[in-house]
Amino acid sequence: MNVAVAVDEIQPETLISYTETGPAPKRVVVGFGFWIFLLSDIVMFSALFASYGVLVNATAGGPTGAQLFNQVSVAIETACLLLSSYTCGLMSLAINSRRRIATYLGALVTFVLGALFLNLEIREFVGMIASGATPQRSAFLSAFFTLVGCHGLHVTGGLIWLAVMMAQVAIKGFRPAVERRLFCFALFWHALDIVWVGLFTVVYLMGVIV
């Protein structure tokens, strides 16, 4: 049956108010708590974004974003990360239907795409540092490396987390605790995408407008 039709057929007066049911189930509590964590993480990123905004023109005679950023490389990075979000979604579907092989496959592709993203980002950083555009060169570069690097660190953490979770699936199977953690991982991974969209826009797109 169509979900919308099913919802229409419920008599509102037969529904128990959610306040009458007491504590929410663990899955809801864990997911909600993790959402709150993600919000706090986004607040931290917003502080870094604000600092970047303040310091973006403080190049101290050094190179500017327009001189440094390579649009092609960043476009590939973005594609990797957005695709990995899609495969992460496929992994979540596989988990919901308890398909182990599909879960591993989804995780593997997600991991590889994430690693690819990191690889490109590190190459970009190494190239900049080699050309003298180090974070010590100017306040603008300090803010750039911190903001983008902080996102990169999150991606690194996410990759480690994903690897540990696959070990958990292999050893412990689809237990409720493991499923809740995988659910949180998916939230985390999608949130990193959202942050990257902001980053891509504010740093790389706006950075090359002269």
Add this chain to the structure above:
Amino acid sequence: MNLLGNLTWSAIPFDQPIIMGASGGMILGIVFVLGWVTLKGYLPYLWREWITSVDHKRIGVMYLVLAMLMLLRGFSDAIMMRAQQAVAAGGAQGYLPPEHFDQIFSAHGTIMIFFVAMPLVIGLMNFAVPLQLGIRDMAFPTLNAVSLGLTASGILLINVSLFVGEFAKTGWVAYPPLSELQFSPGVGVDYYLWSLQISGLGTLLTGINFVTTILKTRAAGMSYMRMPVFCWTALASNLLIVAAFPVLTAAMAMLLLDRYLGFHFFSVDGGGNAMMYVNLFWVWGHPEVYILVLPAFGIYSEVSATFSGKPLFGYRSMVAATMAICVLAFTVWLHHFFTMGASASVNAFFGVASMMIAVPTGVKIFNWLFTMYGGRIRFTVPVLWTIGFMVTFVLGGLTGVLLAVPPVDWQVHNSVFLVAHFHHVIIPGVVFGAFAGYTYWFPKAFGFKLEESWGRRAFWCWFIGFHVAFMPMYVVGLMGMTRRLQHYDVLSWQPWLIVAAAGVAIIFAGVVCQIVQFVVSIRAREELRDVTGDPWNGRTLEWSTASPPPAWNYAVLPRVTGLDAFWTRKKLARVTQGESAPAREYEPIEVPKNSAIGFVNAFFAVVAGFALIWHIWWMVIFGAFGAFIAIVLFAFRNEEEVEIPAERIARFDHAHPAEVTL
């Protein structure tokens, strides 16, 4: 490669008798306590029942123990500063050299805010909120233990700084460029930054835990408008933690990058912008004020309703005022530095916003007054703290409204007038509230009340001592005395500062009274025993279970039918008296299993923090890797909960009939 990084014997200040004496005393104290505990054979008990506990009540008590100990440390700093300023006028230099005095005022502020006020309110929230919500534990009990461990790690690190190395000489705000490596080359600022980063992470996790607990796991029937006011204020406070602490983390991370890797966020060269730190700091710092004060407001609400025997006046307006303060908290940060030189309209905006916060606060004051009006007030110690708070806080708030006027602020910025103002709001607003809550919930936590007469003496000493200590500081502030002076030449300030020092002596008598009260109460615990579980004729759910409550809090989870849930039930019980209560059926209860992860994590955090401060890189890797392995191992454990059999719950319930006979 040097195995110990920058750490050498010269880090220990052997030539400073005051520091060596203080740290020697502290080390002796710790050795004595550890030795006593070990010899008496209490270690296994402590480990099993406290250190590895994930019970919110135990964790709350441990937070309070930490806070009380740190209160003694922070207060010693206060005594030293007042004593120094009382004597160091004109030709006299006092007994503290400038570099030591600078460390003392920095440590005083840092300890009092982060390691006294924060653990006080977090401890009280931990203890009371789940009980008031009618549930068995926090949303994430083990995470709660991790938070406690991280807070304790920060506390340990900041105390190590007394003995090994030095503490920051930058004030508790550590503004750059002074706090940059160029002007503060020592390890003091690093101690400050790492201990706050580590404990700040713990606080953030606490905030997430409470927000989730309060929003998602209330007892059946407890709609938002049936939550006790303390839970509302806890919610507001923890929302602020979640929204504000990440900004502090970011700001301090930038300062760390400046200091460790030569970045240019706040430096004087390379395009850095020092005022950005000041802005970010206070974007956290002003909400922090409300993180501390809102739970205290909640305690005052509980106390005034309970001891007036009336429902709280204007519950809805109290809730609205709390949430209004929660939002407005983020619109006023710039009033901490009107002298930055922002345009007149920017300053005007923040000035007006600051004054606006006085409106919901005023609403609260009137609500408490009207709660007491016409009530049958019992003048217990918590009520004394509450009334003392109202009288004091209104005046302190008024000087705050003065400071919110930018032209006035330009005159008294950075003066002792400001110091007097913020002590005038934060001592009654947070410390008095915490003492009220301590006295109010003590019987719930330990099963016996605190002795009254020593509590009264403590209150009066604090109340009188506070005014004697801080009123003169308004005067010298207006006379032009700036804050943080190790020495001054204006002799006309000295009489006022001697009076202030006398005030500190009176507060000291209050602290002694509190220690005596604690000892006397333990000795007389049989006379002070609370067998009913409801010693104050309370209104909220925590009084409906035994004192102290069992690990599972409630044998049967309560169903809430109205505001003041327990009071409503008591009223109803009187009506239905005579009808025999239906026999209870007990079901086995699952409680979260104890875990050493909090302690283990704290250990590695201290190792990593200390290593970072002293640039001992192999040890940093060891600490970080250890914490990572510990978390992964924890994630692989098989049992998460233990089941308490129904018979044990029934046995406990029959031994503590309070809940059943209702």
